[in-house]
Amino acid sequence: MMRTIEILLVIIIITSAFLISAFFAVLPSPRQVSPINLRRLALTTLQTMDVDYDLSQTVFKSSDDPAWGGLQIALSACLPPNVIYNMTVYEVQSGNQLYTVIKSISNAENLGIGSDSASYLAASSNVTFKVTPEKIGESQGGATLYILNCSDANGWWITGYTAQSLAEDLRQALSPYFKSIIMVQNTTQLAQMLNGTALQNETVQNAVVINTEGEAVPIPSGYYASSGVGYDSSHSSYARYCHTLGLRVRQYNWTWVSIVGYPLYYVSNTGLFPTEQNGWGVYGMKMVDAAGLNAFLRGLDNQSYSYDNTWITGSPGIVYLSSQASYYCNYYGIYPSPYQTATRAIPDSILSTYHLSETFAIFNKVSNWMAGSVYKNAVSGSFIALGLTRSSDIRLASLGLLCAYKPRLFRSDYTVNGTSRMVVLQLGEAGGV
Amino acid sequence: MTGATIDHMISATVFIAAILIFISLFNQTIQTAIIYQKHRSLATKCSDLLDNMLLNPGYPIEWGKSNCTPTSFGLQDPEFTEYRLSPFSLMRLNYSAGAPVYYPKTGQYYSNITIGFGKSLLVPFNEVINYSIASRLLGVNGTYGFSLTITPIITVSISELQSNPLTLSVDVKGAGFPLANANVSYCFINVTGGQGPYPAYAVHYGTSSTNDEGSAILSFPSFDATQESYVLIAYAHLSGLVGVGYHEHVLYDESYVVPLISDFATGTVAIAHSWDVHGGSNPAEISYNATFVLLTEEFTLREMPLDNSTGKIGKINYGEGQPYNNITIPTYNPGLLIITYRKSAQESGIVMMPWGISSMAFPISFGADSSGKEWVTTDLRQVTVNNIAYQAKLSLWNMEGY
Numbered sequence: 001m002m003r004t005i006e007i008l009l010v011i012i013i014i015t016s017a018f019l020i021s022a023f024f025a026v027l028p029s030p031r032q033v034s035p036i037n038l039r040r041l042a043l044t045t046l047q048t049m050d051v052d053y054d055l056s057q058t059v060f061k062s063s064d065d066p067a068w069g070g071l072q073i074a075l076s077a078c079l080p081p082n083v084i085y086n087m088t089v090y091e092v093q094s095g096n097q098l099y100t101v102i103k104s105i106s107n108a109e110n111l112g113i114g115s116d117s118a119s120y121l122a123a124s125s126n127v128t129f130k131v132t133p134e135k136i137g138e139s140q141g142g143a144t145l146y147i148l149n150c151s152d153a154n155g156w157w158i159t160g161y162t163a164q165s166l167a168e169d170l171r172q173a174l175s176p177y178f179k180s181i182i183m184v185q186n187t188t189q190l191a192q193m194l195n196g197t198a199l200q201n202e203t204v205q206n207a208v209v210i211n212t213e214g215e216a217v218p219i220p221s222g223y224y225a226s227s228g229v230g231y232d233s234s235h236s237s238y239a240r241y242c243h244t245l246g247l248r249v250r251q252y253n254w255t256w257v258s259i260v261g262y263p264l265y266y267v268s269n270t271g272l273f274p275t276e277q278n279g280w281g282v283y284g285m286k287m288v289d290a291a292g293l294n295a296f297l298r299g300l301d302n303q304s305y306s307y308d309n310t311w312i313t314g315s316p317g318i319v320y321l322s323s324q325a326s327y328y329c330n331y332y333g334i335y336p337s338p339y340q341t342a343t344r345a346i347p348d349s350i351l352s353t354y355h356l357s358e359t360f361a362i363f364n365k366v367s368n369w370m371a372g373s374v375y376k377n378a379v380s381g382s383f384i385a386l387g388l389t390r391s392s393d394i395r396l397a398s399l400g401l402l403c404a405y406k407p408r409l410f411r412s413d414y415t416v417n418g419t420s421r422m423v424v425l426q427l428g429e430a431g432g433v
Numbered sequence: 434m435t436g437a438t439i440d441h442m443i444s445a446t447v448f449i450a451a452i453l454i455f456i457s458l459f460n461q462t463i464q465t466a467i468i469y470q471k472h473r474s475l476a477t478k479c480s481d482l483l484d485n486m487l488l489n490p491g492y493p494i495e496w497g498k499s500n501c502t503p504t505s506f507g508l509q510d511p512e513f514t515e516y517r518l519s520p521f522s523l524m525r526l527n528y529s530a531g532a533p534v535y536y537p538k539t540g541q542y543y544s545n546i547t548i549g550f551g552k553s554l555l556v557p558f559n560e561v562i563n564y565s566i567a568s569r570l571l572g573v574n575g576t577y578g579f580s581l582t583i584t585p586i587i588t589v590s591i592s593e594l595q596s597n598p599l600t601l602s603v604d605v606k607g608a609g610f611p612l613a614n615a616n617v618s619y620c621f622i623n624v625t626g627g628q629g630p631y632p633a634y635a636v637h638y639g640t641s642s643t644n645d646e647g648s649a650i651l652s653f654p655s656f657d658a659t660q661e662s663y664v665l666i667a668y669a670h671l672s673g674l675v676g677v678g679y680h681e682h683v684l685y686d687e688s689y690v691v692p693l694i695s696d697f698a699t700g701t702v703a704i705a706h707s708w709d710v711h712g713g714s715n716p717a718e719i720s721y722n723a724t725f726v727l728l729t730e731e732f733t734l735r736e737m738p739l740d741n742s743t744g745k746i747g748k749i750n751y752g753e754g755q756p757y758n759n760i761t762i763p764t765y766n767p768g769l770l771i772i773t774y775r776k777s778a779q780e781s782g783i784v785m786m787p788w789g790i791s792s793m794a795f796p797i798s799f800g801a802d803s804s805g806k807e808w809v810t811t812d813l814r815q816v817t818v819n820n821i822a823y824q825a826k827l828s829l830w831n832m833e834g835y
Contacts, residue, residue, distance in 0.1 A: 001436070003444035011451045018458055025462060033469055034476040034810040040484070044516050044815040048586075049673035051517075051817045058672065067672070070614055074672035077607020078586045078815060078822060 032114070041083070042425040043118035049074060056122040059089045059421045063103045072105045082430050084108035092121075092420040099422060111428030120423045133176045134407040137206050143179030144207040146193060147171060152186050153218035153268040154284045157261040157390040166212040166259070166394050173334075173398045177407050178208075187269055191220035194248050208401060209249075210257040214392055216266035216278075216285055217245070217292070225272055235307045238267045239291035246299020250381040255374075256296075257384040257401060260392035262313055262344045264292030300381050301354040312350070313387055315343040316366035325362045328403050336395040342371035344387035351375070360403045362386070362396065372396065374404040471831070475577075476810045479829040482571065482579065483812050487516050487825060491570075497522030498765055499698045500560055506570035516816040518825075520767045520789030523583065523797050523818065524554065525697065527561040530798040536693060536710050538757055539703065543693060546795050551681055551784035554795060555693045555710075564800050579829045580800035586815070586822040587612060587676020589669050589794075594650070596658040603641070603649045605669040605676060608824075611647025615671035616640065619651065620726055620734035623663040624773045624781040631720045631746045632775040634783075636736050643669065658682050664783045666769065668728060674822045677728075677794040683782030687715045690749065690774045692760070692786040700762035702770065702786065704744075708751035718750040719774045723760055727768040728792065728819070737768065767792045767819045791818035806830040 049055040049071070058067040071087075079085060086106040090099040137143040149167035158166060171181055180202045184190050189199055196204050211217055219241050224230045230241035242264045249256045258264070267273075270284030278285040291309040298305065319342045321329070329335055340363070348368045350356060355378040362372035372386045384400050386392075491507035493499065497519045510519040531545035534555055543555040568574040587607055594600040603619070605612040621637040641649045656663070664681040683689070691710045695701040704723075708716035723745045725737045739745040743761040762770060767789025775781035787793040803809045809830045816825045 001440050003440050004447065007444040007448045007451070010448065014451065014455050018455060021459075022462065025466070027465060027469060033472045034808075037480045037812050040480065041813050041815065047515055048815040048817055048822050051673050051820055051822075052670075052675075054673035066614075070672045073610070073613055074607070074674045077610040077612050077671075078674055078824075080608055080813070080824075081610075 029113075035114075036429070038083075038116035038427040038429070039118050041079075042085075042116065042427045043120070045075070045078060046118060046120040046423060046425050048078065050120070050122065055120075055423065056124070059102070059122050059423055060124050068103065068105065072107075075105070076107060079427070084111055084428050084430050086111060086426045088424045088426075090422045090424065092422055102421065108428070108430070111426060112430065115426050115428035117424055117426035120425070122421050122423055124419045124421075130411070132410045134410065135179045136177050136208070136405045136407050138179055144202040144204070145174055145178040145181045146207055146209045147181065147183050148190065148209065148211045148213060148218055149183045150186050150190060150213070150218040152270045152284075153213055154216060154270065154282050155213035155268070156215045156266055156278060156280075156282060156285065157392065158212070158214040158259075159391045161391065163212040163214075166392065169394050170210055170212065170398065173394065174401065177402065177405075187218050187220040187271075190218055191222065191224055194220070194224060194245075196252065204252055206253050208255045208257065210259065210397060210401070212259065213268060214259065214390070215261040215263070216268040217242070217264050219267040219269050219272065221269055221272040225269070232305075232307055235291075237288060237291055237307060237309075238286060239288050239295040239307060239309075240305060241267055242288060242292040243295035243299040243305040246296040246381075247302070248299075249296075249383070250300050250302055250377060250379065253380045255382040255384060255401070255404065257397055259386055259394065259397040260388055260390060262290070262293065262387070263385050264288060264296050265290070267292070297350060297354045297356075297383075300377050300383060301356075302379070303354075313344040313346055314369045316345050316369040316371060317341060319345070319363040319366055319371040319388075322361045322364050324360070325399060325403055328399065328406075331409070332399065332402050334395050334399045334402070336393050336399060340371070340393075340396070341389045342366075342369070342387050343389040345369035345371040346373070346385055346387055355379070356383070360400075362400045362403060372400060374400060472808060472810065475808065475829060475831055476812070478577065479810045479812045479827055482573065482577075482829060483814060483825065483827040485571065486581065486827070487518065487814060487816060490519065491522065497525055497697070500696060502562065502566060503570065506562070506567050510819075516814055516825075518583070518816050518818045518823070520791045520819045521697065521765070523790040524556060524694075524787075525560060525562050526567075526797055526799040527558070527563045528554075528798060529564070529580070529800060529802075533558070534710060536703075536705060538705065538709060539693070539695075548793070548795065550686060551683065551689065551782065552679065552793065553691070553784075554787055554790070554793075555691070557694065560694065560697060567799070576832055577829055578801045578803070578806070578832055579827060580803050581797070581825065581827050582799075583797040583816070583818075583823050583825045585676055585794040585796065586824050587669060587674055587794075589667055589676045589678025591665055591667060591678050591680035593658065593680070593682065599653040599656040599658045599663070601651045601653075601665060601680065603643070603651060603667050603669070603678065605643050605647045605649075605678075607674070611643075611645075612669060612671050612674070612676075613643060613645045613647055615643045615647065615669045617642060617649050617667050617669045618733045619665055619667040620736075621653065621663065621665050622724075622726075622771055622773070622783065623656065623661050624775065624783060625661070630748070631722045632773040632781055634722060634724065634771075634773045636724075636726075638734060640733070660684075662773070662781045662783055664771065664785065666726070666734060666785075668734070675820050677792070677821060679785065679793060681783055681785070685776055685780035685782050687713060688717045688719050688751070688774075688776060689782055690719065690721050690772045690784050692770060692772060692784065695759065700764070700788075702760045702762060704747065704749055704758040704760055704772070706749045706751040706755070706757070709757075716751040717776050718748060719776050720746070720748045721772050721774040722746050723770060723772045725762060725764070725768050725770055725788070727764075727766055737764065737766075739763070762788050764788075769793060789819055791821040791823075794821055800828075803828045803830060807834045
């Protein structure tokens with residue numbers, strides 16, 4: 001009898017254990033077993049309603065504006081009939097109270113036993129966000145941009161433009177990124193600059209020089225056109241001047257930018273060559289031919305001058321912006337055509353010949369041809385060459401330069417007082433459990 | 434001694450019976466919990482899988498505009514972020530709700546989305562992404578089955594109130610809720626007959642707004658619908674929600690043009706004779722004239738006339754030895770290919786085909802059939818396809834049962 005009593009006691013204990021465990025092991029309501037993701041539904045509803053910025057415009061309107069009615073109609077229309085909602089708009093503030101209720105719209109008194117919500121930050125369309133670019137080379141004491149805008153020189157392969165108009169466009173495009181921009185107005189100032197003398201108290205070292213004359217380069221008369229410095233009397237060529245330019249680029253650690261075509265193919269000075277023409281009827285210009293680029297690269301690499309008129313560029317045809325360049329198009333808001341025609345692309349053999357490294361590819365390489373790249377000498381000086389066919393697009397030159405230096409853009413704070421409103425959409429499901 | 438034995442036997446029997454009962458009870462609770470966990474896991478998987486489809490463009494990212502089979506499945510528009518879907522990727526999904534169409538002159542079957550006469554999208558099977566490919570690319574092949582439906586949120590239905598002069602009613606509704614005070618922009622195209630061998634057309638644009646019941650009345654005082662074929666395309670928009678509807682009236686439907694997608698990469702559309710595709714009676718040679726209409730960012734419609742080099746005009750006949758023609762759509766901006774056709778000056782009509790699924794707010798139904806499955810979980814997202822509001826719903830079930 002005693003054992004039976006013991007067993008009954010055991011049964012009572014196990015029954016108690018079962019009841020206690022059943023009490024705590026509460027099974028969820030059927031709706032919780034396989035729920036609709038209301039949070040995601042709320043977020044995507046808000047995003048859908050703001051697809052054309054309608055939501056962002058409405059939430060900044062006064063609370064009695066008819067647009068709120070339209071918003072409620074749209075909200076009711078786009079949610080499933082069994083979903084109830086409460087949408088509340090808050091003003092985002094600074095101080096102790098971060099959020100103040102502006103308006104609330106709902107289609108039910110309460111959202112039932114379970115609900116979920118998503119928030120969405122709407123910015124006023126009236127707000128102007130300030131972007132402050134970093135100045136190129138500021139930390140190294142540089143940040144000077146020289147734009148060759150020489151009135152006594154002519155350009156070539158800048159068809160449809162003048163060097164002056166290109167220079168002005170470049171100045172406008174690049175002015176936020178440089179501490180000082182110097183328009184080199186004539187070849188006399190160019191000579192001064194080549195001598196290392198500041199034109200307007202700017203820093204000459206580490207500057208950027210953009211040649212807006214296309215395939216031609218301005219040449220100062222006098223010293224820089226003299227034999228042994230600018231003129232190669234044995235070959236009757238001004239390729240020697242291009243060599244001197246290369247040396248100066250190296251000496252001052254400049255970045256030389258050629259915006260189109262075959263770099264340094266002509267030298268130009270209307271006073272120096274009043275009766276000379278480039279073979280196409282443009283006076284004040286003298287052909288250097290392929291020897292100009294070869295001499296420049298030798299100078300950049302501190303190699304001694306020798307006359308070499310070997311044509312080195314190629315014609316890969318259509319070239320496309322590299323993925324990195326496309327990324328920086330968006331970053332800097334510069335949008336040239338993503339594909340261009342290259343007929344003066346530089347071969348990659350120059351990298352080893354002149355101790356250069358390609359620090360940025362503006363265009364994807366085609367075979368061994370580099371249609372637009374930034375080259376940096378192992379010791380000092382850089383060179384940007386866009387071997388595209390005419391006419392020049394200064395957006396590409398600007399993009400190449402910015403890609404070379406990658407100045408950062410500092411954007412102002414987004415959540416400025418009175419410019420942002422937060423929309424919270426809370427959803428619940430109508431019906432029972 | 435006997436009493437002790439009896440006591441022992443009774444207690445042992447009662448104990449074993451009690452243990453068995455309690456094991457059964459505990460087992461039932463555990464089983465319920467396990468099933469709950471499985472259902473819960475399925476719901477989470479459903480939500481994840483839906484986001485996986487909608488929040489990535491797949492690879493190659495422009496697979497919707499090419500003929501290739503993607504190596505990663507996703508429906509997001511590569512030009513945007515969040516829940517914006519590519520109208521072209523959606524075009525390449527095999528429409529599971531429509532009966533395939535066979536066209537003997539190309540020897541191919543076509544995925545078929547047809548919303549009434551003259552409103553169809555037919556995509557060859559060798560260009561569509563079928564369920565098994567998508568299932569494999571999503572990594573659920575053999576483990577989960579799914580069905581994806583993407584349906585427009587806003588319904589714009591157009592009905593003819595009066596033929597002469599033509600009066601149309603445009604009714605705009607959401608999910609069972611009329612869209613009051615919505616702006617309506619419309620494009621009205623009618624076949625004018627023309628003097629040459631091909632039909633001509635006239636395009637008219639206009640705007641209106643809906644009343645409190647979500648209706649707008651459009652009147653065309655000088656148009657007699659008993660004499661001319663026409664089509665009306667209307668876009669309605671309110672607070673970010675955009676919907677599209679269309680209505681057509683044709684005078685002749687015994688022979689008509691059936692546009693069939695040929696090549697996504699080149700934008701080639703085959704122009705077939707209806708008798709070759711759908712059969713019918715009294716077939717005849719017909720001539721046609723095509724145009725393309727775009728929805729602008731201001732929610733107005735704009736015609737983009739096709740060059741003659743695209744094959745915009747031509748004649749087609751039925752039966753063997755009569756080749757089909759081709760039209761090339763020269764843009765990847767979503768729009769409507771509208772083809773006017775005629776047999777004679779009095780026998781004309783219009784057919785339409787969306788270029789980009791959203792242009793005609795065609796629905797998408799993709800995947801397997803969920804009927805008869807033990808447990809099916811669903812999840813919803815609001816999405817936009819070229820600014821047209823859609824609702825995406827994924828149904829998911831476990832192939833193992835629960």
